[in-house]
Amino acid sequence: MFRATKIAALNVALAAMLVATPGLAQDYPNKPVKLLVAFAPGGPADSIARIIGQKLNDRWKQTVVVENRGGAGGNIAAMQGAKADPDGYTILVTTSAFAVNQTLTKNPGYTPGDFKAAAVVATTPNLIIGAPDLKANNLKEAIEAARTQKMTYGTAGAGTTPHLSAERIFKLEGKVDIPHAPFTGAGPATQAVIGSHIPLASVALSAAVQNVQAGQVKGLAVTSKDRVKALPNVPTARELGLGEADDTTWVVFFVPARTPDAVIQKINADVNAILKDKDTEDQLEKIGFMAVGGSAKEAESYVQQETSRWGDIIRRIGLEAK
Structure with a gap:
């Protein structure tokens, strides 16, 4: 019962x-x-x-x-x-x-x-940007400069795809080791580049597209297969001979x-x-x-x-x- x-x-x-x-x-x-x-x-x-x-x-x-x-x-x-x-x-x-x-x-x-x-x-897509006073005008030129100059690059943090995109491009394609400086987000990383506190950053395109358009930072490369409409003058990493990946x-x-x-x-x-x-x-x-x-x-x-x-x-x- x-x-x-x-x-x-x-x-x-x-x-x-x-x-x-x-x-x-x-x-x-x-x-x-x-x-x-x-x-x-x-x-x-x-x-x-x-x-x-x-x-x-x-x-x-x-x-x-x-x-x-x-x-x-x-x-x-x-x-x-x-x-x-x-x-x-x-x-x-x-x-x-x-x-x-x-x-x-x-x-x-x-x-x-x-x-x-x-x-x-x-x-x-992911976007690699450069400080306004960076002499390089695209990512290939920045990689060549990094062979003789001390550089670091910022991201929204370790484990973000912009971090991995940059590591793959720098180490596997460019054969150069550029130290990583993680931030708490893409916003702070972008601001550090705007202020020339660091020379490079790899961020999601959305985080810095308006800064590139305004001339506050340099657009060095996008990691998409094709150029993006919002930044028609920024080359793809593929165009620059830096791999075939389409990273987003x-x-x-x-x-x-x-x-x-x-x-x-x-x-x-x-x-x-x-x-x-x-x-x-x-x-x-x-x-x-x-x-x-x-x-x-x-x-x-x-x-x-x-x-x-x-x-x-x-x-x-x-x-x-x-």
Whole structure:
């Protein structure tokens, strides 16, 4: 009798959970949502969070707060996001550093299994920039100068794809060792180049496209297959004979792994709807991004493929995990 009562109670609880999940999606969000950005203001993750966050705010009629937690190549925010309540009210906004750090960092503080990808939002090529007083006018000239001059280059942090793009180009293609100076985000790295505190930086194009257009920094090369419309005078690394890779930085929205599927689907559907909006497309294109979108399942598959691809590149370059 006691056993039957326990089984009956368990069945009631399970039924309640099944009923509650669709209800949770229907009610979501009914309070403020936090976009936990893994890098400092001014970089690609921050730019995307603010554009999409405002649109979600309008769509959901709920406050969407952007919180920047830069540091450790995105790992600090990822660790915090992994520990968040799995209810959809904390969304980690990070870049391809999420995939890179699984190989580059010995103990990043989280695993891919701690998260589910809710949406691949956008991608942008990587861009290598030079200080205004740098004599070199393109990346090939900068590499030649680095053979006789002491240089460093900045990035948004170790483990970002601009970091790996630069390492691959400098070490494998240019056969030169230029020391890396990690910052907490692409914004601070770009500002350091503007002020000539460092001669070079490798950042997502979106972080410095307007600075190149304004003449505040030199655009030395983009890592895309073709030149980008926003910077038609900046050559590709391919044109300069520096490899055939087509490297991009992507921005993905992640939620804790135990977040209900119905909530993930809600986030995914609303982000996709926003990405199809002409105003969103125009805002993204203005800063050098291309909207992606797609299902949550496709987002999961994409992140897995990128994790494998960048892992192979890290091993080829020979970067040591820290």
